[in-house]
Each structure stands twice: as structure tokens, then as C-alpha cells.
Amino acid sequence: MKKISLGLTVLVLICSLSACKELKDAQNAFQNEKGNTDNGKNEALNNLMGALQGDKDSYEDLPPASDLEAYNNYVDLSNFMTGDVEESLDRYFNGVAASGDFSPIEGGSYITTTFSNHDYEFLDEVESQADLGTSYKEMDEHALTMIPTLRALMEVLDEAGNYGNQKGYLDDNYAKGQEIHSRFVPAVNAYDDERLPYLNSLRAILQEQQARDLERFEKEGYTVRYQMLKLTMLKSEIMNAIYKQEDISDENVLSLDVTEIRPKYEEMAAVLAEFAVNFKDEAELEKEGFESYKSGQLSFFNNAITEFKVQTQALLSRVDEQRAYSEAEKLTLSTTEGSLERLIKCGSDVTSRYNDVIG
Template sequence: MNYKKIILIGFLSIFLFSCNDTFKEIGRKLRIKKVKNEEMEKYNSYIEIHNNLTNIENEISKYIDVAGEGKEINVQEMGTLESIPVIKIDNAVIQKLEKNIKSKFKMEKLDNSSKRLLPILKELKAVTDSMTNYYGKKEHLADGFAKGQQLHTNFLKIYKRYKESSDAFKMEVANKSKERMQKILETYKNEGSLIKYNLTILINSCEDFVDKMDNQKISMTTFIKGDLGKLKKAQQNILTASANFQKAIANEKQLKKENYTKEKLEIFNKQLAEFEKSVTIFIREIEKSKLMSKSEIEKKVYTEDMAGTPNDVIKKYNKLVNDYNNLMN
């Protein structure tokens, strides 16, 4: 399940200097501020890497859908396509990993998982670049996928190791994200930033729902077998958080205090409504499946673009994360 993590802005790095501070005290606070900024910059860089990996894995999924995961490339399927799905790995992702690993500010577990991921990602990039070049030049039409088979074999060997290291990296990002988010919430609460506080709880609730889907290994073919109890509880948390957020943004004084405009909030709310609708349909489909016979379930056909499917929920969630990040910047 490929979904994005949210970017946290650096509110924890803000320090106020009073007129009574000594130069020594101001210097100490500036050093603390620098450390906090470095910490937030590195953390957000790891979040960006996480999201970059999500994009890469989406492209990998599209390639595997047509090429297959077996030893033999699916020539019959590939041959019908006007263009073969390509996997693009931007060198910037590798550079970010290298920079974070070398950073003086240490995040031990994340740094260690990055060290394991980096060489494998470089290997994967080498083969996917070759695949992009090969299919981009339509060489498969001339050699009947001969080189394509070789590239496919090399890709699968690396992909298995990449998936393991990528999953481990994402797990560490998730752990760090929970830790950072708690600190952010405490800061918002203490400074009276009720909109940001409730907005952060809301996006956390949305992410928790997606996490529940991911933990259950829900896919297009298995989602109607999902654990309804856990998913409905997560859905209720979204609705509760959403209601609290709407209450917070209805306060004109609070909007002015936190420098939010109704126009920006409307953009987020529109996407929030889309996500909530998709979640509602998703839950409804699972509920309906519980009343269906096995043969009826097997006859049920879902397509990726249908509302309320796992793919649709993830798609709406990723858009919501983008709007959240824009709102918080």
C-alpha cells in the first residue's frame, strides 16, 4: 500500500528572546535553534524520501502489473502496449539519503536503515535506467524482448532486496513520525494554536485509517475481507477529529491569530470531504460483503477508478496530504 507521509513544519525550532536575555543566553538559544532547525530539516528530508519511494513503488507496481513477477517476462501482455511503464528514480533521492547519512545531527535508527537502503537503491536505479532507455528507444520491437528479459531478471533480483530495505526504512520513518508528531501537538496546545492542533490530529486520524488498511494487507482483491471493527473505529476517529477541526476554524479570532484564510481552508476541506466520502463507501462495501455468499463475492468486480476501493482511498488520502502540507507551509 503506497501512501505519503506528512511534512512537519518547524514550529519546534521557534524561540523567543526577551529584552532581559544576556548575550550568553541569547547565544545559547541561537545554538539550540540551529540544532532544532537541523533536526527538523533532516526529519522532513526523510519524509520527502519516504514519499519519493512511494512514487517509485507506484511505478514499480504498474510495471509488474504488465511484466509479471515470474522469471519469464510477460511478452504477450507487454507486446500489446503502445508504451511500456517505466520506473524513474530521481538522483535527488539518492543525494538526500547521502546527505542525511552524513549529517552531524544523528537519527540512529533512521540513519542505519538509510545506510542499508542506499546501495540497493543505487543498484535498482542502474537497472531501471537501463529499462527506461531500452523501452524508450523501442528496442524491444527489434529484439523481441530479448534484452528486456535480461533486464527483467536483473530487476527482480534487486527488487526483492529493495522491498525489504524500503519497508524497514518506512517503518523507522513511521516510528519517528509518531515521536515528532507528539512533540508538535504539545507545542500547538501550549501556544494556543487550536487550528493547527486540531488539523494535526485530523491528518493523523486519516493516516491511521490508511495504516489500518496497510496492516491488514488490504488490496483490490482482498479489501472486502477487511477487519470491519478496526476500520470503523478508525473512521469514527476521522469524523470526530473532523468535527473538532471545523469547530476550530469557525472561530474568526482564531483564524486571524493563526493567519489562516477561509479560501485556503476551503481547498483543504474540499479534499477532506472527498477522502471521507471514499472511506465511507469503502466501509459500506465491506459491510455489504459480510452479507454476501462466497460465490457472490467472487463474482464481484472492482476496478481501480471505482469510488471506495483501496486505490481510491489511497489516491484521495495522498491528495489530502498534499493539501495539508500546503496549508501548513
């Protein structure tokens, strides 16, 4: 049958709490120095960014991106930031303490990973899109401000990755690592200042688009698409209710306020019970324009959202019972029932599986 083009937008992957906390901790650790070293920081950033601004003449004659293309590019950049970039930062902080002074972590592992040429080309593409202008004016402004700081940070992380991969610290007793860190501090501070405005602006646009899509699916009688999007939105609402409690982590998870989470969980459970039946209805899938091969991807989505529901239930039970992690569980939080770390991983999987279905 002919495929129905719905013009759906991909979703933003949720930001890892652990990675965000690493960056926030680093920002706090660097904050005292930041006020006294603005001139030095700007000079360091200028040195790092000097040859990275690109040549606008090479793209000035290109047409502006379509609304959908522009939005999806901004989403892809968000996913890159909350995925690859935060993973790289996490690797850096695994080997170097989050402090203004360079301090290798005993027993840690110095970063050995780098970014690809494709990553930098993608930044250039999104930056040129923003410079040409799209219908998302606020996003254009945030992108043009944020991307140079991201590119500069990536350059420093690449230098650190090459240094670590070559085990240069064994040759010079971390002398080069210390010099890299002196540039990493202003670079990560500059990026962190611009990161959240970009992500928050994109999140607001996403929520508006999701609301429109949800209304359209309901009006057209697309039950499976409606329920799939509704479940994904409820997942995001649950995670946002956790993120709003900025000081909450697995270390103090029993202090989590679940007042806002519980009704969203109950609604999710009710919708999921219906979706688990409806997504197997071949006649309904054909009516809604799903290709036959999408049935497998829908099944993967169902598995992912079911696991998220189960882990949310386990988290609520843990908080209700005030059941602390055992010493063994503390060592394996990524697989521990009812841990924030496991819930975050499940949430990311839901978004990925949703994008697979509509992609």
C-alpha cells in the same frame, strides 16, 4: 502580520496498497530463486552499483543537517520511494510478469519512463546527510543501507525505460529486455529487503513528532492547527488499520475487519464537523499565525479530508452490507464509492493538502 514559525514537519505520504502488493508479489515470485542465487545476485548488484557509490571527500567538510532539515529530507525520500519509485515499478510490472523468468504481458505496455538527474542528485544529498550523521541515528543507518539498493534499482529501471521508449523490443524480440530482467530481479529483491525497515523507522519518528505537535497545539489553544493535525493522524490510523491486514485488497475487500476502523471513523466525523466551521474563523486563523493566502489551502485540505471521511463511510457500508463490486465498478475502482483504491487516493490527497498548508 508577522508569520509565526512553528517548525512543523511535513508528513509521509501513505504507501499505495496496489504498488506495495505489486512489489510484494514480485518478491514472492522471486523468493525461490533468491536463496540459490545469492552469489550471483551480489555480483550483479556490484556490477550495477560499481560507479554509483560517490566520493565522500566532496562532502566530508559540510556541517551536519539540522534536525528539522534532516527529518524532512528523510520524509522527502520516503515520499519519493512510495511515489515515483513505486509508480515506475508499477509501470514495469504492467509490461512484464512478476516472475523470475522474463515474460512480457500480452496486451501490456513495456515501461517507457526514466528518472531525472535531479532524482539521483537528491539521493546523493540524503546519502551524504546520513554519512555525516544526524540526531536520527537509526534513520542514518537505514538510509546508508537502503539508498545504494534504491539507486541500483533506479539504474536498471532507467535502462528498461530507455529500451521501452525506443521500442527496442521490436528490433530484437525482447532479447535486451530479457537481459535487463535478469538484473532487475536481484535489484528489486535487494531494494525490497531494505525498503520496509527504512519506512517503518521513519513512521515511528513521525508518530512521536505528531504527538508532541498535537500536545503543543492544544496547550497553546491553536484550535485549527490541532484539529487539522488530529484529522490527518486519524486518517493515517485508519489506513494503518487496513494495511495491517496484509492480505486485504479490493479483490476481497468484504473480508476487511472494520473493528478498529469504525471508532476512528466516528472520532474523525466529530472532529471534522468542528473543523469545517473553525477553519473559516478569520480571527482564529490570525491568532494561529496563518497568512491570509492560507485560507484557500485550508479549504482544499477541508475538501480532501471530507472526501476521505465520505469514502471511509462508504467502505464501512460496503463491508457491513457485504455489497460486492459490480462488473462495471471493477473496471473503475479508482472512482468507485467505497473502494480501497479510491480511499488510498483520497488519503494521499489529505497528506499533500496538509503539507501545502504548513509548508
